Amino acid sequence: MEPVLLYGVPQGCSFGSIVALEWLGEPYRLCRINMLKDMESDLYARINPVRETPVLLLEDGTVLTQSAAILQNIATRGISRGLGFAQGTREFDLLNQRIALLTTKYFSAFGPLWHAYKMPGDGPVQSMLRDVGRQSVAKAHAQLEAMLAHGDWIAGSKRTLADAYFIGLARWAKYHRIEEPGAYPRLQRLIERLEADPAVIFAHAIEDERPAISSGGFRGHISLEELHPRLAA
Structure with a gap:
């Protein structure tokens, strides 16, 4: 399955990672996390013990945390699109x-x-x-x-x-x-x-649970419960 971004609401800093994935244009899914409730659950702690968002669940089941690391992962995937640059430059x-x-x-x-x-x-x-x-x-x-x-x-x-x-x-x-x-x-x-950017407009709509039109590779939402079988051992 494609990577999954766990994003926090309301007003999560993970907003930027949603925009980044839209700019990337590759397939991805989202998992909505209520920061006042879901992050306190044992279920979420299995994914991120420090109980923060965002989290990027990679294709192989690896969990990547911290916005800086997630953004650089996306940037590496998007070098050809000008979203990132080769290391050493x-x-x-x-x-x-x-x-x-x-x-x-x-x-x-x-x-x-x-x-x-x-x-x-x-x-x-x-x-x-x-x-x-x-x-x-x-x-x-x-x-x-x-x-x-x-x-x-x-x-x-x-x-x-x-x-x-x-x-x-x-x-x-x-x-x-x-x-x-x-x-x-x-x-x-x-x-x-x-x-005014379509990706930012999309991210606002996603957070507000309004109809959202993706200009990237959004493939829908997945629940927290559905994610657990994908976690790497």
Whole structure:
């Protein structure tokens, strides 16, 4: 069977891996994971003991975790499409660098906002976390804005899987109501360009459980229970 991406909802960072698979164009399936319920089950822990998404179940039953590793796996499959680059090239190193930046600094910038979101009530601690989060996200956005002075995409002059991952995180600013219209014009242009992409539109529809039209190789959903016989021993 084709590879299966286990993606988290709501608002999972696995959104970017869905976009990446659509850009790749090869057959794949999806498995929907409710991060507030399914990840706490023993069934899910057999697939990923750290109880996180995304997870890519490969054709041979091997489990691949962590967005950076999943994106590089997809990038290697998509070198001919310009989604990735041969190891040892300057482009490969730059893509690695940008994916690392996004999966660490940019991802963690939203951490205080998610902590506040998950806490009960709306007291001073939540307010402090939101302030810290806004400052962290603003600093990360400023760094990305500066990078875009050297190209229209996250990793330079061509679209790569760094852009797929970026758009999955960039939407969190709107979700947490901290977007700053006009503050980062290059970043805003990139967001608008990506949001108009058929793969991004597809990923939104998949998350929202609306009718989704694949421009890639989507072959349907598979349940968590159905996946277990495929796991490598």
